[in-house]
Amino acid sequence: METLLNVGQGFGVALMPVNLLYCFIGVFIGTLVGVLPGIGPISAMSLLLPITLSGTPESGIIMMAGIYYGSMYGGSTTSILVNIPGEAASVVTCIDGHQMAKQGRAGPALGISALGSFIAGTFALIALMLVAPGLASVAIAFGPAEYFSLMVLGLVVLTFLTQGSMAKALLMACIGIVLGLIGLDSITAMPRLTFGRLELIDGIGLVPVVMGLFGVAEVLINTEKLIKRDVINAKITHLLPNKADWKASAGPIGRGTILGFFLGILPGGGSVISSFASYALEKRLSKTPERFGNGAIEGVAGPESANNAAAGGAFIPLMTLGIPPNVVMALLLGAFIVHGVQPGPLMITQNPGLFWGIVASMYIGNVMLLVLNLPLIGMWVQLLKLPYNILFPLIILFTIIGVYCSSNNVFDVYVMIAFGVIGYFMRKIGYEPAPLVLAFVLGPMMENNLRKSLILSQGDLWTFVERPISAVCLAIAVVLLVGPLLPSFRKKRELVALEEGA
């Protein structure tokens, strides 16, 4: 009952006209930066932070939060239309989303990702309202050993992302891990693979790598094809998902939501990992895994729901413990502090209007996003009709601006171009970029957590088995690895193998 009262109070705050306006501005900018490749929520939020200072803390935070979850909505758009992830969490959406667009089903792909995002976002908020304080303890129960095992599970998931040969995927993963090693060793602060270059001390940025491997490479590969647009010009029959699409997507949306919400609570790239994990899960559960990679709507619905649910889950450790689980949340923490509010265990009791107001505004923001995004689908689809000789230079322009904006560093633009060329050759000889990106993200985190766990356990490897959460993660990883060898799984495995041969 008390919760209901609080929620009512929250809506009172969120429905104030000025807050509604800030919420709208936030989600609108969020959609925009999500759509533009390279310009992510981080650069947009840090640029706009000073503007919010003139208003009340509620308005400022509501707008900042709006940019964040708005960008999660927008990120899938370019993934689907032109195979360029708007932000890292949408990398996996490229795999099937772009295939759907090529088959003339861009509308349903965009539709299911908007609707899936809405459902997941709403669920995450209800969960946030009901269980936020209780779940905070889950986040701190994860120590280095638990993270290590979770990362192992994450890398095992790689095996389900591959469309081609396993050997090629593993090679890509190895390259990703090595690239992730560049920079200061996180335990001893010794520079590794920096070749004496100052720019490499902080390692290579994720944004230039992703933009290069996906965006620039996509443009390069397309420029050599004869400019004939029969695929995309295939008649776009309907814009919204039909009944069959819904039937196929209901399960993935539900599972993606739950998975995303829980992974979002954990520090360290929850939304990226959850989208990959959801894709892998759906491929594993599917009766027809061979459709994945060739335009399966489940492969869009699951990950998109997961990354939006993760965006909601990520607020829990921030608002209840003052612990931001990712960079965006760290920026939001900065916004809270600038407005003179310290997020932490005392915030809900000391500042109930602020806490519940923000939560309620996110609910309203989700509705706004849906209203904003559904009519836009028609427009986005039209975008595909732009001639390539206009579209491609524009894409390159936006990726360069985006990459430069994220760090104000020309070096990152060179990195992006280099990875664009690498990505082009990778595609030519049939190597997938997705395993490389996932390994690039997970590799350094895994190494860091492995070494921290061993420091803490004084070198005892049993720590990974003795700690229950860690043991469960490792057990699931083993089941996933060994499972395919068992007779009951073999049939499914053969189907995948068939696809490999193709």
Place this chain on the structure above:
Amino acid sequence: MFQRNRLMIAFAAVGMLMSAGAGAQEYPTKPITLIVPWPAGGSTDISMRAMAESASKILGQPITIDNKAGGGGTVGPATMAATAKPDGYTIAQIPITVFRLPLMQETPWDPAKDFSYIVHLTGYTFGVTTSAESQFKTWKDVVDYAKTNPGKVTYATPGAGTSLHIGMEQISALAGIKLTQVPFKGGAETNAAVLGQHTMLQADSTGWRPLVDAGKLRLLMVWTSARSPNFPDVPTLKELGYPMVYDSPFGIAGPKGMDPKIIAKLHDAFKKALDDPAVIATLAKFDMVPNYKNTEDYKKFVTEVTNSELKVIESLGLKKKN
């Protein structure tokens, strides 16, 4: 925001007209760029923006902030030292890593030669916490336990080679104990680590404040020169018998060879900015303590800090190999 921008453009236009008309006009005649080598929106960025805004009013010229992050805050100053003219129109925030990194590896800059130090401004509040459920009630408990259990006490830092790591090692050396560092990435992770009792202690800047206020963490000591007004009961390092202050202090500098008159102008403007109530309020939000040093003292301080850091870095085995 738009209006302020327009105002800045107007200022800039007037400045340019004046410089064109009057020839040898007195510095500054055009906007000054201040390189902040951290991402926008962080505590250093926000506090530097507040100081720059206040100083720009005194100088009569806008100061634009250029966020050039990377290399632990060294890429910005290094780029300035290598490329900017020493005309006072490009200056940079100088974090302590600018002195520390050259001790650890080859760098294209020499902190003793490549900068014109202007004014020292402020530093952070660092502290050591433990979980409220921990057996350690005071820092002395930690020392006593560590003496009988060398290497058993673990502490979380926001990264290896950070001020927190080096500070803790200096303290342990003085106390004659051996602790084990567990480097995390940033304050968020160290909070979680000590809260979940994955490590026994946490050494970090004031990201722990809400958790200490809520009674979930216990603050054992602070590393500032005086007690923090927010935690009047918590002793400083000096009170605990360690004659040191550790606050990762920072100031501003330009490229080498700046005109002393220009240095004096910038020094005066930023010194006044430190007294501005708006600046004081912003610094207080991040528990940053003003730590003014004039140009001469700042130069001396650079030599001192380089020498003291060298000792610790050598003892940690992080010193660069010649």
